[in-house]
Amino acid sequence: MARFSGRKVLITGAGSGIGREMTRLFLEEGASVIGADLDPSNVPAGAHQFKVDTSSEDDVAQLFTAARDTLGGVDILCNNAGIGSTTSVLDATVAEWDRVFAVNVRGTFLCTKYALPYMLDQKAGVIVNTASVAGMIGLADRASYAASKGAVIALTKQVAVQWAKDGIRCNCVCPGTVDSPWVGRLLEQSDDPQRRRAELVARQPLGRLAQPVEIAKAAVYLASDDAAFVTGTEFVIDGGILAG
Numbered sequence: 001m002a003r004f005s006g007r008k009v010l011i012t013g014a015g016s017g018i019g020r021e022m023t024r025l026f027l028e029e030g031a032s033v034i035g036a037d038l039d040p041s042n043v044p045a046g047a048h049q050f051k052v053d054t055s056s057e058d059d060v061a062q063l064f065t066a067a068r069d070t071l072g073g074v075d076i077l078c079n080n081a082g083i084g085s086t087t088s089v090l091d092a093t094v095a096e097w098d099r100v101f102a103v104n105v106r107g108t109f110l111c112t113k114y115a116l117p118y119m120l121d122q123k124a125g126v127i128v129n130t131a132s133v134a135g136m137i138g139l140a141d142r143a144s145y146a147a148s149k150g151a152v153i154a155l156t157k158q159v160a161v162q163w164a165k166d167g168i169r170c171n172c173v174c175p176g177t178v179d180s181p182w183v184g185r186l187l188e189q190s191d192d193p194q195r196r197r198a199e200l201v202a203r204q205p206l207g208r209l210a211q212p213v214e215i216a217k218a219a220v221y222l223a224s225d226d227a228a229f230v231t232g233t234e235f236v237i238d239g240g241i242l243a244g
């Protein structure tokens, strides 16, 4: 039988990159999936598409009402929606800082808050957050992004410990640089995209960028019963950056 047969999965940021691959993999393994995104048009077929801005409590409340109505609840939540920024503390504006925190941190908090009642009711549930190695080490020009992902890592551990006795696990994945549309946009902003790409590759000892599916596979593992004894952890998938 498929590993996720009968499981109800809600994934944010499901319309692109890593979240799109997560959605595909969960569907392949038999799950019922809601793929939520600011732009859900590219959520893989087979998933229920839902338009959401995860930084808005009204939107998130509606998303979880839809999850109840279409799936009958939520067993697995992947808080994957996120936005980047490429500024230092000096360059960052308050508006940019607040928007990055609103999506990356408040969005993760809100979806977790609305998912927990379903999980507590059934004394079972799994949350997988998409953090980043940027939340673990200092990377130049990532001030608000790094701080927001550090907050996601801290929240992951807090939620893991708070609800462990209720059958709920919470972990995060910490990718290095992943060849998703996100990085495409980052390179487009550069004066010399080829050189910038080479720099990003050189930062990773394995000598390439990750493919989105390589991160999605780790999230699927953490969501599965194979990871039944894994909670509160940062699963680093960075081609060796942290080892250097």
Ligand SMILES: NC(=O)c1ccc[n+]([C@@H]2O[C@H](COP(=O)([O-])OP(=O)(O)OC[C@H]3O[C@@H](n4cnc5c(N)ncnc54)[C@H](O)[C@@H]3O)[C@@H](O)[C@H]2O)c1
Pocket: 012, 013, 014, 015, 016, 017, 018, 019, 036, 037, 038, 039, 052, 053, 054, 055, 080, 081, 082, 083, 084, 103, 107, 130, 131, 132, 133, 174, 175, 176, 177, 178, 179, 180, 181, 182, 183, 212
């Ligand atoms: N690409 C990388 O190098 C990398 C590295 C480490 C961590 N991450 C993290 O991985 C996650 C996914 O990134 P990706 O690389 O697949 O990027 P992506 O831009 O390809 O996909 C992100 C998706 O999130 C959606 N989204 C953005 N803001 C949203 C909001 N407020 N509400 C709902 N949906 C929203 C976007 O529409 C998009 O579909 C992010 O949390 C990102 O921080 C990415």
